[in-house]
Amino acid sequence: MATGIRNTENTAQGQEQIEVFGARVHNLKNIDISIPKNKLVVITGISGSGKSSLAFDTIYSEGQRRYMETFGAYARQFIGDMERPDVDKITGLSPVISIEQKTTNKNPRSTVGTVTEIYDFLRLLFARIGEAYSYNTGKRMVKWSEEEIVENIFTKYKNKKIVLLAPLIRGRKGHYRELFEDIRKKGFLKVRVDGEIKDIVPKMHVDRYAIHDIELVVDRLQVADDLKARLSQSVQQTLKLGKDLMFLLVDDSKFVQYSKLLMCEDTGISYEEPSPNAFSFNSPYGACPSCKGLGTKHQINMEAVITDSSLSISEGGIAPLGEERDAWVFRQAKEAAKKHKISLTVPVGKLPAKQLNVMLYGNEDGEQAEADFENAKFDPSAPFEGVINMLYRWFANPYSEAIREWTEDYMTIKPCESCGGARLKKESLWFKVNGRNVAELGNMNLDNLAAWFDGIELMLDNKQKGDCKRCFKRDKGKITVFAGCRAYLSFIEQAF
Numbered sequence: 001m002a003t004g005i006r007n008t009e010n011t012a013q014g015q016e017q018i019e020v021f022g023a024r025v026h027n028l029k030n031i032d033i034s035i036p037k038n039k040l041v042v043i044t045g046i047s048g049s050g051k052s053s054l055a056f057d058t059i060y061s062e063g064q065r066r067y068m069e070t071f072g073a074y075a076r077q078f079i080g081d082m083e084r085p086d087v088d089k090i091t092g093l094s095p096v097i098s099i100e101q102k103t104t105n106k107n108p109r110s111t112v113g114t115v116t117e118i119y120d121f122l123r124l125l126f127a128r129i130g131e132a133y134s135y136n137t138g139k140r141m142v143k144w145s146e147e148e149i150v151e152n153i154f155t156k157y158k159n160k161k162i163v164l165l166a167p168l169i170r171g172r173k174g175h176y177r178e179l180f181e182d183i184r185k186k187g188f189l190k191v192r193v194d195g196e197i198k199d200i201v202p203k204m205h206v207d208r209y210a211i212h213d214i215e216l217v218v219d220r221l222q223v224a225d226d227l228k229a230r231l232s233q234s235v236q237q238t239l240k241l242g243k244d245l246m247f248l249l250v251d252d253s254k255f256v257q258y259s260k261l262l263m264c265e266d267t268g269i270s271y272e273e274p275s276p277n278a279f280s281f282n283s284p285y286g287a288c289p290s291c292k293g294l295g296t297k298h299q300i301n302m303e304a305v306i307t308d309s310s311l312s313i314s315e316g317g318i319a320p321l322g323e324e325r326d327a328w329v330f331r332q333a334k335e336a337a338k339k340h341k342i343s344l345t346v347p348v349g350k351l352p353a354k355q356l357n358v359m360l361y362g363n364e365d366g367e368q369a370e371a372d373f374e375n376a377k378f379d380p381s382a383p384f385e386g387v388i389n390m391l392y393r394w395f396a397n398p399y400s401e402a403i404r405e406w407t408e409d410y411m412t413i414k415p416c417e418s419c420g421g422a423r424l425k426k427e428s429l430w431f432k433v434n435g436r437n438v439a440e441l442g443n444m445n446l447d448n449l450a451a452w453f454d455g456i457e458l459m460l461d462n463k464q465k466g467d468c469k470r471c472f473k474r475d476k477g478k479i480t481v482f483a484g485c486r487a488y489l490s491f492i493e494q495a496f
């Protein structure tokens, strides 16, 4: 194996080379080597000469080990200790990233960002400092602490009559007999049902087939200085009963809502506090539910289903059915055709739309089934579901790989309409750091991503910055995101 240029005048800092002394991992014969930094360096040699032993098992492995050592004891108990490679000394090592040489990795979920694990750091960063925006209005979401709510009520609604309401039912059907009985037994006197305040009486109930909003009246008072203790107690109780959400009715007219969760003030939607999983398209907590985190969806290609509209159904005008023959699928189709008086011998292009819809979708309106095809149990006695639904079902839940491949002949791959290819659920895409969501950052090339990170610390307040759990200081007020230690560690430890 060839060795690089030696430069013994390296200093520890700003070292221009990675220097390896006495590497003996696997086949390596106690070699010394110096590798220039900021250059593309290729290690070549015949099979078995130790290329991977040097690159992966020595240099990468030692870099990884040192990186892990910078974690505090708390985080390390989850990671475990790494073994030291058989080498005397390595100097000039920077944090390392390895992209493995597996060329057969066809996982559609992988990108350079995910392969290098940079994306994992982005997830942590977003879970820690991402700011939530409403997907309904695009406005910043707000969340309140109990103290903030009390202060807000005091400054904004002094001398006004207020009612504190704990939401129990939001837009759901039911008679709620047990609920009313339960709160009556707890000693509450009034509820607000569909906007109207009522006394709670025995055997109370509402129309079980109508949609209701029910709030519990926790307290009614006129805001005055000497009632501050009572107000803060009532706010606390209301939030508890309303599961972190409370409403305020001011002078019987103005309606205000407060939430301890991230909430859109205009439309009332709320998000959970973000966890790193919420930004992972491999996790059910983060993945777009429509494409399951793939970013693309297989959709029926009608041009492949009907390739020649001058052919009749018997002649194979609906391609997935094939020509008329004694097969289960065709028998089903024939039965549906008979029932709806659809001709098997007229060219499909001449069939009325409603009739063609029956053959394609199982109904005259041409509505595609919204079934959960993946989990649907197939019922052979059910009426003909239509060729399109059949293709989707077999694609999602194929008996064999061959069946799936066959269904793919009638499909095209399109970006998922729900997430636009970003692969995450919409809530996650509305968390932003410095104006960008995590998917946008994941798609950046590394130069632009580095530029985006440069200065990100200016965006953070002191709470977000935190101090390093190990050295109890900041790296000159700067967060060195990929450098392992310093302030960034506080992110990682808290995220674990």
Ligand SMILES: [Zn+2]
Residues within 6 Å of the ligand: 288, 289, 290, 291, 292, 293, 294, 295, 296, 416, 417, 418, 419, 420, 421, 422, 423, 424
């Ligand atoms: Zn999607």
